[in-house]
Amino acid sequence: MLRAWCKDSVAIRRFWDEIGLKSEAFFTFLRLGFTAFGGPVAHIGYFRDEFVARRRWLTDEAYADVVALCQFLPGPASSQVGLAIGMLKAGPWGALAAWIGFTLPSAVLMTAAALSLLQMGDAIPAGLLEGLKAVVVAVVTNALIGMGKSLTPDLPRLALAGLAMAITLFVGGASGQLVAIAIGIVIGLIAFKTASPQTSDAPEFAPAIPKAASVALLIAFFVLLIGLPLVAAKDQSLVVQIADGFYRSGALVFGGGHVVLPLLQAETVGPGLVGATEFTAGYGLAQAVPGPLFTFSAFLGGAASIDEGPLAASLFALLALTMIFLPGALLVAAALPFWAELRANQTARAALNGVNASVVGILAAALYTPVTTTAITDWTDVAIASLAFIGLAVLRWPAWSVVPLGAGLGVAAASVL
Numbered sequence: 001m002l003r004a005w006c007k008d009s010v011a012i013r014r015f016w017d018e019i020g021l022k023s024e025a026f027f028t029f030l031r032l033g034f035t036a037f038g039g040p041v042a043h044i045g046y047f048r049d050e051f052v053a054r055r056r057w058l059t060d061e062a063y064a065d066v067v068a069l070c071q072f073l074p075g076p077a078s079s080q081v082g083l084a085i086g087m088l089k090a091g092p093w094g095a096l097a098a099w100i101g102f103t104l105p106s107a108v109l110m111t112a113a114a115l116s117l118l119q120m121g122d123a124i125p126a127g128l129l130e131g132l133k134a135v136v137v138a139v140v141t142n143a144l145i146g147m148g149k150s151l152t153p154d155l156p157r158l159a160l161a162g163l164a165m166a167i168t169l170f171v172g173g174a175s176g177q178l179v180a181i182a183i184g185i186v187i188g189l190i191a192f193k194t195a196s197p198q199t200s201d202a203p204e205f206a207p208a209i210p211k212a213a214s215v216a217l218l219i220a221f222f223v224l225l226i227g228l229p230l231v232a233a234k235d236q237s238l239v240v241q242i243a244d245g246f247y248r249s250g251a252l253v254f255g256g257g258h259v260v261l262p263l264l265q266a267e268t269v270g271p272g273l274v275g276a277t278e279f280t281a282g283y284g285l286a287q288a289v290p291g292p293l294f295t296f297s298a299f300l301g302g303a304a305s306i307d308e309g310p311l312a313a314s315l316f317a318l319l320a321l322t323m324i325f326l327p328g329a330l331l332v333a334a335a336l337p338f339w340a341e342l343r344a345n346q347t348a349r350a351a352l353n354g355v356n357a358s359v360v361g362i363l364a365a366a367l368y369t370p371v372t373t374t375a376i377t378d379w380t381d382v383a384i385a386s387l388a389f390i391g392l393a394v395l396r397w398p399a400w401s402v403v404p405l406g407a408g409l410g411v412a413a414a415s416v417l
Contacts, residue, residue: 021090022097028055029082029101033291035400036102038136041366043078043292045136045143049392049399051085053146058085060150064356069339071177071359075250075328076260076294079103083332092209092333099325106291107298111317113285114302115310129288131384131410132403133375138388139399140367148360157357160187164361169368176365180358188354189347211337218334221327225251238305239319241273246297246320251327260293260324264300273304290403297324380413 028050036046044067051057058066066088070080079102086098152158164180171179228244245267253260261283268274274282282299289295301320302313342348376382388406391397 022093025086025090025094026097026101029086029098030104031101031400032082033102033105035290035403037132037290037403038139038371039293040076040078041363041371042136042139044081044363045139046399047078047081047085048143048146049139054398057089060147061356064147064151064359065339065343065352068181068352068355068359069335070332071181071362073328073331073335074253075331076292076325079292079294079325080328080332083329084336087209087333087336095329095333099329102291103295103321103325106286106289106295107317107321109289110282110286110295110299111302111314113282114299114306114317115313125411125414127410127412127414128407129410130375130377130381130414131406131408134381134384134410135388135402135406137367137372137375137381137385138392138402138406140363140371141385141389142392142399144360144363144367145393147363151356151360156191157353160184160191160354160357161361161364164358165365165368166361168362168365177362180362181355184354184356184358185351186354188351188357192350192353193347209333209337214334214337217330221251221330221334225327238273238316241271242301242304242316242320243323246301246323247327249297250294250324261296264296268300268304274300278303294324295321297321380410380417384409384413 032043032046032050036043048060048063052060052063066081066084067077070077070084073080079099082098082102083095087095090097148158148161152161164184167180167183168176170176224247228240228247232240232244246264249260249263249267253263265279269276269279279300282296282303285299286293286296297320298317302317304320305313305316308316343352376385384406387409388402391402391405392399
């Protein structure tokens with residue numbers, strides 16, 4: 001009886017430990033979901049500040065490997081990074097908790113906007129967006145400096161980062177990032193062959209999902225990608241149209257963010273599910289809310305079914321939101337167990353050292369454009385960005401704490417000037 005009681009107590013303790021990990025992932029990502037303004041590049045900065053610098057769930061090398069993996073995969077890159085962090089910390093349910101927490105705030109806002117079809121532009125206080133954009137410059141700059149110290153500690157890798165930055169700026173878009181990463185792999189294999197395999201943080205890359213399940217998820221990805229259009233060709237119902245259109249939009253876009261907009265426009269405005277005016281209004285609202293831009297899908301799903309009533313529109317918003325994120329989630333879950341072994345291989349480690357340096361260059365290119373070129377337009381923006389950077393780099397404030405500071409300074413500056 002004593003042995004049975006001990007076994008039960010250990011199992012119960014393990015159960016509550018797992019629940020604790022999942023709740024920690026949920027509430028941490030929920031806070032980020034309320035405060036992470038600025039799009040995918042800024043989200044990578046927020047995640048690094050939270051999970052590398054503050055919580056130390058990952059090392060810089062491990063985090064850069066996750067970012068590099070998600071750059072390779074189609075889907076919303078920053079959300080996939082969040083999914084991977086949640087899975088590495090607390091398994092598949094941790095990944096789900098991370099996704100719900102990070103996505104929930106903006107998804108609720110976008111669904112509510114669809115239900116009311118509000119034109120939110122005039123309701124946003126003057127200077128608010130400008131202040132938030134300036135904060136993003138500080139967040140990305142701080143992340144770039146921190147990652148650069150760890151991932152480009154010598155001249156060869158610093159030079160590779162510079163080359164990756166130039167390629168990304170010259171080629172542009174997701175294709176430029178993929179070319180930069182590919183060149184990083186080649187140069188890493190040539191120049192960093194003696195790099196030792198990473199072992200100190202190996203437990204971070206042990207997601208609680210069997211390889212057989214990963215293969216099944218990869219098969220499911222392709223089955224849905226091929227099967228949904230076949231079903232949609234025979235079934236023109238709104239449920240099937242939304243499921244097919246939003247799944248393909250999430251599966252066929254690299255980099256996420258604004259890159260998905262043409263696909264969403266073709267899937268919603270083209271067939272007449274959403275009017276061009278409503279599409280533009282929803283896109284404008286998506287710029288003003290925190291969290292992933294892919295939650296724009298919730299607005300489109302709700303707007304497409306608004307005539308069916310509030311409950312039906314809310315369900316269609318949830319369907320669109322789920323389907324656009326689903327392919328990226330399937331690919332992350334399928335790739336992580338194999339990525340764990342790959343990064344422990346000495347040859348693969350040499351390639352990943354090159355990839356990590358390229359990631360620094362890609363982030364530097366994004367810091368220049370679109371982050372700085374769109375956020376810094378006058379000396380007020382420079383001042384807000386500088387104060388936010390001092391808070392992050394000197395005073396060691398968490399990234400989320402400077403968001404209301406920047407927003408308040410932006411509104412105050414707009415009221416005075």
